[in-house]
Amino acid sequence: MTQEYLSPKEVKAIFDAERLHVTQGVTVLLKIAAKFANREREFKSVAKNGMADEMKHRIKDAETNRVRYIWKAIDLAEAEKDQRWRFIEDRKHYMDDLNDRYGDLDFVNKFDDLKKLATIYELCDLQKALKGTPALEQLV
Numbered sequence: 386m387t388q389e390y391l392s393p394k395e396v397k398a399i400f401d402a403e404r405l406h407v408t409q410g411v412t413v414l415l416k417i418a419a420k421f422a423n424r425e426r427e428f429k430s431v432a433k434n435g436m437a438d439e440m441k442h443r444i445k446d447a448e449t450n451r452v453r454y455i456w457k458a459i460d461l462a463e464a465e466k467d468q469r470w471r472f473i474e475d476r477k478h479y480m481d482d483l484n485d486r487y488g489d490l491d492f493v494n495k496f497d498d499l500k501k502l503a504t505i506y507e508l509c510d511l512q513k514a515l516k517g518t519p520a521l522e523q524l525v
Contacts, residue, residue, distance in 0.1 A: 390448075391455055405462035409473040410508045413515060414458035420521055421451035450525065461504075468501075473512065476505045 391399075396415075400407065407415070425447035432440040465471050470479060480490065483502065487493050493502060514524055 390452060396455060396459070399459060400462065403463065403466075405459070405466055406471075408462070408465055408471040409512065410465070410471065410504075411458045411462045413473075413508055413512045414454050414461060416515055417511065417521070417524055418451045418454035418458065420524075421447050421454065424521060425451060450521075461508075472501070472505050472508050476509070479505070 399405070405411075425444055428440045428444045428447060432444065461472070479501065483490055483493055483498060490502065493499055511524060
């Protein structure tokens with residue numbers, strides 16, 4: 386994951402070039418990135434009104450988090466493409482498969498399976514939280 390700035394057009398170009406799909410999980414991460422972009426704009430407008438020194442680190446934090454969530458969305462889309470299933474939309478099928486293999490989700494012990502399961506839970510929690518109007522600090 387790189388930390389370079391990406392405009393919405395550049396993000397779309399990456400998705401098109403790599404033939405990635407915008408799934409529900411990717412949408413969740415991009416919505417969080419958009420919230421950080423809005424926060425960054427608000428901080429910049431406050432900084433223009435004479436509070437530049439106090440807002441510099443907040444602007445930097447918002448920009449860093451926005452970039453981080455954009456790259457998380459791209460990484461998630463690549464993972465979904467590689468594994469040929471989507472984390473949110475296909476979670477029931479994957480969890481049923483884990484239940485068949487392990488007998489219960491409590492007994493999952495392969496790191497890759499645990500990582501995918503944690504990603505499913507994280508994305509579902511973020512999706513649920515976004516339906517309300519949470520503060521960004523509650524999401525990250």
